[in-house]
Amino acid sequence: MDLQGRAVPSVDRLRVLLMLFHTMAQIMAEQEVENLSGLSTNPEKDIFVVRENGTTCLMAEFAAKFIVPYDVWASNYVDLITEQADIALTRGAEVKGRCGHSESELQVFWVDRAYALKMLFVKESHNTSKGPEATWRLSKVQFVYDSSEKTHFKDAVSAGKHTANSHHLSALVTPAGKSYECQAQQTISLASSDPQKMVTMILSAVHIQPFDIISDFVFSEEHKCPVDEREQLEETLPLILGLILGLVIVVTLAIYHVHHKMTANQVQIPRDRSQYKHMG
Numbered sequence: 001m002d003l004q005g006r007a008v009p010s011v012d013r014l015r016v017l018l019m020l021f022h023t024m025a026q027i028m029a030e031q032e033v034e035n036l037s038g039l040s041t042n043p044e045k046d047i048f049v050v051r052e053n054g055t056t057c058l059m060a061e062f063a064a065k066f067i068v069p070y071d072v073w074a075s076n077y078v079d080l081i082t083e084q085a086d087i088a089l090t091r092g093a094e095v096k097g098r099c100g101h102s103e104s105e106l107q108v109f110w111v112d113r114a115y116a117l118k119m120l121f122v123k124e125s126h127n128t129s130k131g132p133e134a135t136w137r138l139s140k141v142q143f144v145y146d147s148s149e150k151t152h153f154k155d156a157v158s159a160g161k162h163t164a165n166s167h168h169l170s171a172l173v174t175p176a177g178k179s180y181e182c183q184a185q186q187t188i189s190l191a192s193s194d195p196q197k198m199v200t201m202i203l204s205a206v207h208i209q210p211f212d213i214i215s216d217f218v219f220s221e222e223h224k225c226p227v228d229e230r231e232q233l234e235e236t237l238p239l240i241l242g243l244i245l246g247l248v249i250v251v252t253l254a255i256y257h258v259h260h261k262m263t264a265n266q267v268q269i270p271r272d273r274s275q276y277k278h279m280g
Contacts, residue, residue: 032050032051032052033048033049033050033051033095033096033097034048034049034051034095035047035048035091035092035093035094035095036048036049037091037092037093038091040061042063042205043091044063044088044204044205045061045062045063045205046060046061046062046063046064046089046091046093046108047059047060047061048060048061048095048097048106048108049217050097050098050099050104050106052099055213055216056213056215056216056217056218057099057104057210057211057213058097058099058104058106058121058209058210058211058213059179059207059208059209059213059217059219060106060119060207060208060209060210061205061206061207061208062203062204062205062206062207062208063088063089063203063204063205064088064089064117064201064202064203065086065087065088065089065201065202066085066086066087066088066115066143066145066199066200066201066202067084067085067086067087067199067200067202068084068085068086068087068145068147068152068164068192068197068199069082069083069084069085069197069198069199070082070083070084070085070147070153070156070157070194070197071083071156071157071158072154072155072156072157073155073157080157083154083156085147085152085153086152087115087145087152089108089110089115089117090110090111092110093108093109093110094108094109094110094113095107095108095109096108096109099210099211101123102122102123102124103120103121103122103123104120104121104210104211105118105119105120105121106118106119106121106210107119111149111151114145114146114149115143115144115145115146115149116142116143116144116145117141117142117143117144118140118141118142118143118144119138119140119141120138120139120140120141121136121137121138121139121208121210121211122136122137122139123135123136123176123210123211124136124137133175133176134175134176134177135173135174135175135176136173136174136176136210136211137170137171137172137173137174138169138170138171138172138208139169139170140165140166140169141165141166141169141188141190141201142163142164142165142166142190143163143164143165143190143199143201144161144162144163144164145161145162145164145199146159146160146161146162147159147160147161147162147194148160158194162192162193162194162197163192163193164190164191164192164193164197164198164199165190165191166188166189166190166191167189167191169188171186171188172206172208172225174223175223176211176212177211177212177220177221178209178220178221178222178223179207179208179209179219179220179221179222179223180206180207180208180209180222180223180225181206181207181219181222181223181224181225182203182204182206182224182225182227183204183205183206184204184225184227185202185203185204186202186203186204186206186225187200187201187202187203188200188201188203189201206225207219207222
């Protein structure tokens with residue numbers, strides 16, 4: 001009985017040590033992050049890298065802006081007027097992140113943590129007619145903002161921290177093993193804890209890969225968004241049509257030239273029968 005009694009605390013201590021080790025490992029992984037926004041030629045675009053065990057596991061390049069409605073008192077101090085704050089993700093932001101086999105996360109803080117952005121990515125497998133196929137997507141966005149911050153908010157009523165969350169989000173859907181790229185603007189609606197307020201997140205110049213990065217600091221093959229593919233087609237279609245039209249003209253001229261040459265070499269038969277006696 002004494003041996004069993006002593007064995008139970010030992011098992012409990014082992015479990016506690018394992019939990020602490022797991023927690024410390026996660027903390028260490030979260031600290032392996034870099035803000036490389038200074039390398040971007042676009043002043044509005046940020047670059048974030050998460051690394052585990054010395055290897056890149058998440059890369060994200062994007063420009064982000066948040067349109068936040070908030071209430072202020074009217075001049076009569078009785079009615080409320082809704083104003084709008086445009087909050088851009090600025091350079092020099094603090095960044096955290098973690099990587100997993102099927103779930104990765106990126107967190108960004110700026111303006112002395114008055115603003116915080118959390119993006120959660122998941123990788124899933126689906127059964128299709130071609131067999132199982134894996135994809136990853138942006139499954140959740142959370143934006144925390146402080147309406148008492150004076151740079152973007154002017155005399156907000158009920159000033160303080162609010163949280164805006166996405167609802168049943170499935171964005172940036174990409175085949176596993178590829179990165180997502182989209183230059184066009186994309187909007188995501190977030191429901192705010194500030195009553196009856198919807199925050200709009202605007203993403204642009206996006207290039208993200210939260211899973212399966214093979215080379216350090218290098219994105220895998222790009223999966224372009226439909227808008228970019230359509231714009232690329234609209235740009236190349238006139239060129240293709242122009243080339244086809246030019247080819248048709250060249251072929252037509254060549255046929256005309258050959259036909260004209262062949263016709264010129266043929267013996268001209270007089271239409272007037274009386275001229276036959278002069279032939280031969």
